[in-house]
Amino acid sequence: MIAVAKSKGAGSGSTATPTKPESLWDDVWYALRQNKAAMISLAFIVVLAIVAFVTAIAPGILPYDPYEQDLTQSFLAPSSAHWFGTDQNGRDMLCRILIGTQISLTVGISAVAISLTVGVALGAVAGYKGGRVDTVIMRCMDIMLAVPSILLAIAFMAALGRGIDKAVIAIGLVSIPEYARIVRSQILAVKESDYVAAARVIGDSDATIIFRHILPNVMPSIIVRATLGISSAILDCAALGFLGLGVQPPAAEWGDMLGRGRNYIFTAPHAMLFPGLAITLTVLAFNLLGDGIRDALDPKSRRR
Amino acid sequence: MLKYVAKRALQAIPVLLGLSVVVFLIMRVFSPDPAPVVLGEHATREAMDAWRDAYGLNDPIVMQYLDFLLGILHGDLGESYYTHTPVMTEIMARFPATVELSVVAILVASVCGITLGVVAAVNKNSFIDGFATALSLAGVSMPIFWLGVMLIILFAGVWHVLPSGGRIDPLMAPRGGTGLFLVDTLVQGDLKAFADAARHIVLPALALSMYSMAIICRMTRSSMLETLGEDYVRTARAKGLPQGKVTRRHALRNAMLPVTTVIGLQFGSLLGGAMLTETVFAWPGIGKYVVDCILKSDFPVVQGAVMLIGIIFVVINLVVDLIYARLDPRITYGKEEG
Numbered sequence: 001m002i003a004v005a006k007s008k009g010a011g012s013g014s015t016a017t018p019t020k021p022e023s024l025w026d027d028v029w030y031a032l033r034q035n036k037a038a039m040i041s042l043a044f045i046v047v048l049a050i051v052a053f054v055t056a057i058a059p060g061i062l063p064y065d066p067y068e069q070d071l072t073q074s075f076l077a078p079s080s081a082h083w084f085g086t087d088q089n090g091r092d093m094l095c096r097i098l099i100g101t102q103i104s105l106t107v108g109i110s111a112v113a114i115s116l117t118v119g120v121a122l123g124a125v126a127g128y129k130g131g132r133v134d135t136v137i138m139r140c141m142d143i144m145l146a147v148p149s150i151l152l153a154i155a156f157m158a159a160l161g162r163g164i165d166k167a168v169i170a171i172g173l174v175s176i177p178e179y180a181r182i183v184r185s186q187i188l189a190v191k192e193s194d195y196v197a198a199a200r201v202i203g204d205s206d207a208t209i210i211f212r213h214i215l216p217n218v219m220p221s222i223i224v225r226a227t228l229g230i231s232s233a234i235l236d237c238a239a240l241g242f243l244g245l246g247v248q249p250p251a252a253e254w255g256d257m258l259g260r261g262r263n264y265i266f267t268a269p270h271a272m273l274f275p276g277l278a279i280t281l282t283v284l285a286f287n288l289l290g291d292g293i294r295d296a297l298d299p300k301s302r303r304r
Numbered sequence: 305m306l307k308y309v310a311k312r313a314l315q316a317i318p319v320l321l322g323l324s325v326v327v328f329l330i331m332r333v334f335s336p337d338p339a340p341v342v343l344g345e346h347a348t349r350e351a352m353d354a355w356r357d358a359y360g361l362n363d364p365i366v367m368q369y370l371d372f373l374l375g376i377l378h379g380d381l382g383e384s385y386y387t388h389t390p391v392m393t394e395i396m397a398r399f400p401a402t403v404e405l406s407v408v409a410i411l412v413a414s415v416c417g418i419t420l421g422v423v424a425a426v427n428k429n430s431f432i433d434g435f436a437t438a439l440s441l442a443g444v445s446m447p448i449f450w451l452g453v454m455l456i457i458l459f460a461g462v463w464h465v466l467p468s469g470g471r472i473d474p475l476m477a478p479r480g481g482t483g484l485f486l487v488d489t490l491v492q493g494d495l496k497a498f499a500d501a502a503r504h505i506v507l508p509a510l511a512l513s514m515y516s517m518a519i520i521c522r523m524t525r526s527s528m529l530e531t532l533g534e535d536y537v538r539t540a541r542a543k544g545l546p547q548g549k550v551t552r553r554h555a556l557r558n559a560m561l562p563v564t565t566v567i568g569l570q571f572g573s574l575l576g577g578a579m580l581t582e583t584v585f586a587w588p589g590i591g592k593y594v595v596d597c598i599l600k601s602d603f604p605v606v607q608g609a610v611m612l613i614g615i616i617f618v619v620i621n622l623v624v625d626l627i628y629a630r631l632d633p634r635i636t637y638g639k640e641e642g
Contacts, residue, residue: 143322146614148576151594155327155606158598159335235447239580242449243595258450262584265453266461276450284445 024220031296038292041285048282052101059099064092066099067250075268085270088260093271096252097278103253104234104282107168111233112226114172119179120222124210126180127187138184141177149174153236157245164247171236175229182225186218220297227290231283238279254279309622316618323614324376324607328369331603332361338601342385359385372607381611382604384597391608395590399612400483401471402582402589406574408486408509413516414567420517421524421563425532426551436521443518448577452511452584459507469586472501508585512577516570523566527559534558561632568624572617 032038054061064082073090076082084093126137144152156170190196191214199209240246241255242262249256254275261271338361339352347355356362360371375382381391424436460468471477472485476497481488486505489498531537532555540554541547579591586592590609597605 139318139322142319143326146319146323146617147610148573148579148613150576151579151610151613152326152330154579154595154598155330155610158601159330161336231445238447239449242447242580243583244599255447258447258453262453265457269457269461272450272453272457276447276454279450280442280446283447284441287441287445 028293028296032292035292035295037288038296041288041292044281044285045289048101048105048285051098052105055099056102062092062095062098064095066091066095066252069250075264075271077268078270084274085268087257087271088264088268093257093274096257097254097274100252100254100257100275100278101282103164103247103251104237104279107164107171107237108230108234108286110168111171111175111237112229114168115175115179115229116222116226118172119176120183120215122176123180123183124187124215127184128191128206128210128214134184137180141180144174144177150236150239153240154243154245157240162245162248164251164253167237167240167246170240171233174236175233178229179222179225182221183215183218186221187214190214190217224290224294224297227286227293231286231290234279234283234286305626309626312622312625316615316622320611320614320618324373324611325369327607327610328372331601331606332368333365335601335603338385338603341601376611381608384605385602386600391604394593394605395609395612397483398588398590398593401587402575402578402591404484404486405505405508405512405582405587405589406571406578408505409512409574410516410567410571412509413513413520413570416513417517417520418524418560418563421521422528422551422556422559424521425525425528426547428529433525436525440518440522440525443514443521446514447580448511448515449580449584451514452508452581455507455511456584466507467504468507469584471504471588472497476500508581508587511584512574512581515577516567516574519570520563520566524559524563527562528555531555531559561628564627564631565624568620568627572620575613575616 032042059066068091070090073086074088076086076090078085082092082094084097087093087096122137122141126134152174153170156173157166160166160170187210196209196213199213204212237246237253238255238258241253241257242259244256244259246256247253257275258272258279261268261275265272339355340347343352343355353362360368363371372382379392381395383390384394387394420432420436420439424430424433427433456468459466476489476494478485478488478492478494478497481491485501486498489495489501532551534555537550537554540550545553575591578589579595581587582589582592583595590612594606594609594613597609
């Protein structure tokens with residue numbers, strides 16, 4: 001989203017119309033740039049994305065094979081040869097953590113994509129249509145909210161079996177109600193606005209009104225929620241991995257690495273320390289970026 | 305008020321019914337056949353069939369669901385595939401452990417979170433404010449299970465000051481009573497056992513409380529900052545009231561409204577965290593048990609436990625609403641619900 005905002009900003013600068021008012025996203029990008037923590041987080045996320053991309057297309061760039069086992073090298077302490085030490089199977093922890101960015105980012109972003117798409121659609125229909133449709137949709141959401149989401153995700157994983165794709169579905173499904181609720185309440189707030197009434201008068205269809213007129217207005221809060229949602233999806237993915245319900249071995253997933261290191265916490269604490277740090281820093285970056293975007297979108301907090 | 309409580313309870317029934325359908329679908333329709341898991345993969349086809357018959361798993365799916373529902377209405381949740389004990393007995397044996405852990409965790413989270421939030425708001429932009437902000441950020445970003453493991457490594461592995469898991473030294477475990485060891489040992493006057501139970505609960509409670517503490521601290525800080533800027537607070541100050549009194553009497557009381565809601569919601573979400581914390585600390589509660597049973601395909605237990613957790617959620621939300629209405633005189637029972 002930020003990249004889009006940036007290119008838009010660059011585009012408006014090159015059109016040589018200095019009087020043209022700046023778009024909301026130019027304004028948000030400007031405010032975000034003033035927020036040091038958010039910018040550092042954004043840079044960190046970009047680096048993670050680059051690491052994930054590069055290790056995916058050229059895994060040979062890593063100094064050690066993250067999947068090759070060598071039991072003679074198991075649980076080596078951090079050293080100049082293995083900066084983060086090795087795990088129980090003698091695999092280099094740093095390489096496994098680096099390659100693990102692929103899974104965490106993929107699950108985080110794809111799970112949010114699922115919950116966002118379905119949640120926004122359900123929330124929009126519920127809020128716009130009202131009446132019985134609203135009641136049915138929102139009661140279904142209430143059912144999903146009636147137990148901790150991680151419990152549902154664990155149950156889904158137990159039913160579906162292990163795998164990244166299944167983790168994405170499980171985590172994506174259980175977060176749908178959050179988005180549906182946000183979008184519904186925002187739509188209820190703008191449904192009676194003059195511009196919606198005007199669109200109805202000129203004969204726009206319901207779908208056009210929802211997608212062209214209403215959704216762009218509720219987009220800011222959805223974007224903030226989605227950014228923060230990526231961090232909770234990464235945490236949920238790690239929790240599933242930790243419980244042994246995440247990826248299939250030998251895939252490198254941070255939570256799974258933590259779960260496997262658990263039996264050796266006193267003999268090889270480094271096997272627990274680094275994957276946990278990787279999760280914490282990544283989640284922290286998405287949280288700070290989400291907070292930054294929210295502040296940038298809220299003129300009230302910007303003035304504070 | 306009674307009418308309001310009754311109305312909310314009635315509203316909860318379809319939600320809980322829906323929950324029972326969802327759990328039933330996940331566990332019995334989409335999950336793989338439990339027979340090979342329970343009996344072992346080398347069990348004969350006949351043995352598996354007989355086992356499925358015994359547990360009614362060969363009946364049509366709708367019949368199975370109706371059986372399950374009728375059971376709930378009679379207070380009978382079936383029996384565990386493995387221990388053959390009634391699910392209710394299994395759950396109730398573990399329930400106090402989770403209640404004890406959650407209550408201690410929410411107390412720690414509330415006391416520390418509110419205190420830190422208030423101090424941070426009163427001393428805005430000071431060192432303590434920075435510390436509170438950093439702690440809240442760390443609290444929401446750290447995986448609960450990783451924090452638990454790090455605490456075990458430090459306090460049990462390196463410093464040897466606290467136990468790494470369990471609820472109490474088995475020889476000291478109190479017999480009978482409420483099942484809440486901290487309460488039972490105290491009532492029975494066994495201070496040594498009480499101290500042991502307290503030492504066991506420190507680390508899991510700390511790990512479990514961290515996330516909620518972060519949220520409560522953040523909410524208290526922003527809510528306090530808002531009320532501290534209100535006219536009536538300025539008036540109180542202008543009257544010459546000491547700062548401490550202004551903070552406690554005028555600002556904090558009003559700032560507590562949103563904080564109460566957050567505490568209530570956090571108490572509910574602690575149950576999710578409890579599953580991970582209990583697994584890390586080998587805490588014999590319902591969270592660890594549910595995770596184990598999901599992994600072992602012990603459907604009856606999972607269904608029963610999930611229903612119980614759903615009911616607890618509904619009750620907590622209702623209690624939070626009632627407390628909120630008590631604290632805010634502008635809200636009257638029943639009117640805010642359409």
